[in-house]
Amino acid sequence: MSKILIIGSTGQLAFDLIRVLKGGHEVIGSSRADFDVADSPAAGSFIKKARPDLIINTAAFHKTEECELNPERSFAVNSLGAYNVAKAAKETGAKFVFFSTDYVFDGSKKSFTESDAPNPLNVYGASKLAGELLTSAGNDNYYIIRTSWLFGIHRSGKGHNFVTLMLEKAKNGETIKVVGDQFGLPTYTHDLALKIKELIDKNAPAGIYHMANSGPCSWHEFAKKIFELAKLAPNLEQIKSGDGLSKIKRPEYSVLTSENLKREGIKNMRPWQEALGDFMLEYDKK
Numbered sequence: 001m002s003k004i005l006i007i008g009s010t011g012q013l014a015f016d017l018i019r020v021l022k023g024g025h026e027v028i029g030s031s032r033a034d035f036d037v038a039d040s041p042a043a044g045s046f047i048k049k050a051r052p053d054l055i056i057n058t059a060a061f062h063k064t065e066e067c068e069l070n071p072e073r074s075f076a077v078n079s080l081g082a083y084n085v086a087k088a089a090k091e092t093g094a095k096f097v098f099f100s101t102d103y104v105f106d107g108s109k110k111s112f113t114e115s116d117a118p119n120p121l122n123v124y125g126a127s128k129l130a131g132e133l134l135t136s137a138g139n140d141n142y143y144i145i146r147t148s149w150l151f152g153i154h155r156s157g158k159g160h161n162f163v164t165l166m167l168e169k170a171k172n173g174e175t176i177k178v179v180g181d182q183f184g185l186p187t188y189t190h191d192l193a194l195k196i197k198e199l200i201d202k203n204a205p206a207g208i209y210h211m212a213n214s215g216p217c218s219w220h221e222f223a224k225k226i227f228e229l230a231k232l233a234p235n236l237e238q239i240k241s242g243d244g245l246s247k248i249k250r251p252e253y254s255v256l257t258s259e260n261l262k263r264e265g266i267k268n269m270r271p272w273q274e275a276l277g278d279f280m281l282e283y284d285k286k
């Protein structure tokens, strides 16, 4: 059994990491009230006292539109924050897990493996790519997990995830406009947490791992499935990326495939539609 510190413990992914990892490990969490990852001395002193064997950093500044307006904060949290924790982990002999994003890629091909060259189109993606580089600069003993389009049962730090936002809009009777020309992989945080546990328990080699549910779709197809499973029939309109809802550049294709999980004999994650079905069952019980 190892001692695991999960940073960002009030977030949606952290919620599932805690419930999955506490069977088999000693798990402690830290929130922004304990320390801000951008504050190197505060992060260092908390980690020194806690002395975990493994540190999982889920903290992020990841509202894409706000990142574009505030690059300083994006790089302070997503890049330097990663370095501060990676370095503190190294000093205490801990392994470090950093979460990155499909938005490190430019969408110029239909899917991306770990060996494809990143080329982010927006500030959020650039700050996460810098976070990846600073993770490996700060600590050789790391996992960088690139994932995409997260939905989880616990409230996201953004206030909502795509699934809960769609359900809320439908219940309010709003007309819902969703882009149909951006493709990616919706990912259930509970499935992601189980895959992380597998990687840790296997003691897989350090490196970058792509982890997402399988079966690419557009945001519009994702929304259609949400309403089908929830038995709702809102007025759903398919729009194009340039239609004015957002000014931020996002990749047309940000589909993550993994060569590195395969190399380690770790299975791909199940189709997102099945995962969404399980999410809905738990959501209905809330």
Ligand SMILES: NC(=O)c1ccc[n+]([C@@H]2O[C@H](COP(=O)([O-])OP(=O)(O)OC[C@H]3O[C@@H](n4cnc5c(N)ncnc54)[C@H](OP(=O)(O)O)[C@@H]3O)[C@@H](O)[C@H]2O)c1
Residues within 6 Å of the ligand: 007, 008, 009, 010, 011, 012, 013, 014, 031, 032, 035, 036, 037, 038, 057, 058, 059, 060, 061, 062, 077, 081, 099, 100, 101, 102, 147, 148, 149, 150, 151, 155, 156, 157, 158
């Ligand atoms: N959500 C997605 O679709 C998606 C896609 C790809 C990758 N990712 C990555 O996956 C990870 C987890 O995402 P998530 O959706 O679980 O995020 P989340 O729900 O927003 O959780 C992030 C947590 O980090 C905390 N936090 C934020 N800034 C902090 C700081 N400077 N210092 C300390 N704690 C801080 C937040 O606390 P407060 O609530 O107090 O802010 C929150 O508890 C992130 O690294 C994200 O970039 C997410």
